[in-house]
Amino acid sequence: QSALTQPASVSGSPGQSITISCSGTSSDVGGYNHVTWFQHHPGKAPTRIIYDVNKWPSGVSNRFSGSKSGNTASLTISGLQTEDEADYYCSSYAGRSTYVFGTGTKVTVL
Amino acid sequence: QVQVPESGPGLVEPSGTLSVTCGVSGDSLTRTNWWSWVRQSPGKGLEWLGQIDQDGGTNYSPPLRGRVTMSVDKSKNQLSLKLTSVTAADTAVYFCARHSGFSHDLWGQGTMVTVSS
Numbered sequence: 001q002s003a004l005t006q007p008a009s010v011s012g013s014p015g016q017s018i019t020i021s022c023s024g025t026s027s028d029v030g031g032y033n034h035v036t037w038f039q040h041h042p043g044k045a046p047t048r049i050i051y052d053v054n055k056w057p058s059g060v061s062n063r064f065s066g067s068k069s070g071n072t073a074s075l076t077i078s079g080l081q082t083e084d085e086a087d088y089y090c091s092s093y094a095g096r097s098t099y100v101f102g103t104g105t106k107v108t109v110l
Numbered sequence: 111q112v113q114v115p116e117s118g119p120g121l122v123e124p125s126g127t128l129s130v131t132c133g134v135s136g137d138s139l140t141r142t143n144w145w146s147w148v149r150q151s152p153g154k155g156l157e158w159l160g161q162i163d164q165d166g167g168t169n170y171s172p173p174l175r176g177r178v179t180m181s182v183d184k185s186k187n188q189l190s191l192k193l194t195s196v197t198a199a200d201t202a203v204y205f206c207a208r209h210s211g212f213s214h215d216l217w218g219q220g221t222m223v224t225v226s227s
Contacts, residue, residue: 001171001172001173003155003157006155032212034211034212034213036212036213036214038214038217043219044219045205045216045217045218045219045220046156046205046207046217047217048213048214048215048216051210051211051212051213051215052211052212052213057215089155089156091156091158091213091214093212096169097161097169098158098169098171098172099146099158099161099214100158101148101155101156101157101158102155102156103154103155104154104155104156
């Protein structure tokens with residue numbers, strides 16, 4: 001099981017939209033509609049912002065949106081805000097009761 | 111509000127055993143079917159270590175099988191993780207995370223464990 005591949009960093013100006021990719025295989029991202037995205041401020045608990053590819057947990061802003069095409073999932077942050085500056089991780093169910101996480105992306109708001 | 115604070119030894123000697131606990135507060139551990147353990151090594155991404163259900167059923171990450179043991183103590187509303195024969199590569203922040211469907215919806219802040227002599 002290899003980690004899902006994410007860009008190391010993505011940046012944008014306030015108000016802009018950015019997209020983070022999460023590349024896997026047909027055994028994880030491509031095989032199941034169970035991709036989750038987390039926001040993580042170091043030193044704090046990760047927060048789930050998208051689950052099952054494109055669903056919002058209660059209380060999460062709809063500025064975050066998720067999608068998937070083939071073996072690649074994506075997280076789009078619209079109307080970028082300074083508080084969005086954080087690390088973002090994807091994860092996917094990988095079958096046989098196992099999970100795999102992404103390499104993580106540092107989002108910088110310029 | 112449900113919280114899942116982790117606690118650990120801070121420092122473990124190489125070849126020793128790492129033990130971390132996760133106390134569930136604000137809810138009963140048994141209300142959730144599955145819990146996972148995840149770690150983040152310095153400068154790296156998250157790594158899924160395995161999962162345990164309320165009755166002690168487990169699924170471990172293949173690379174760690176043979177070294178990892180997860181357990182649940184319903185009387186203490188607590189989860190435990192043990193990792194044996196540790197090396198510097200096991201230095202990480204260790205998190206517990208609650209399952210909701212095929213996702214992890216609640217995490218602790220994590221506890222840092224350093225493997226060093």
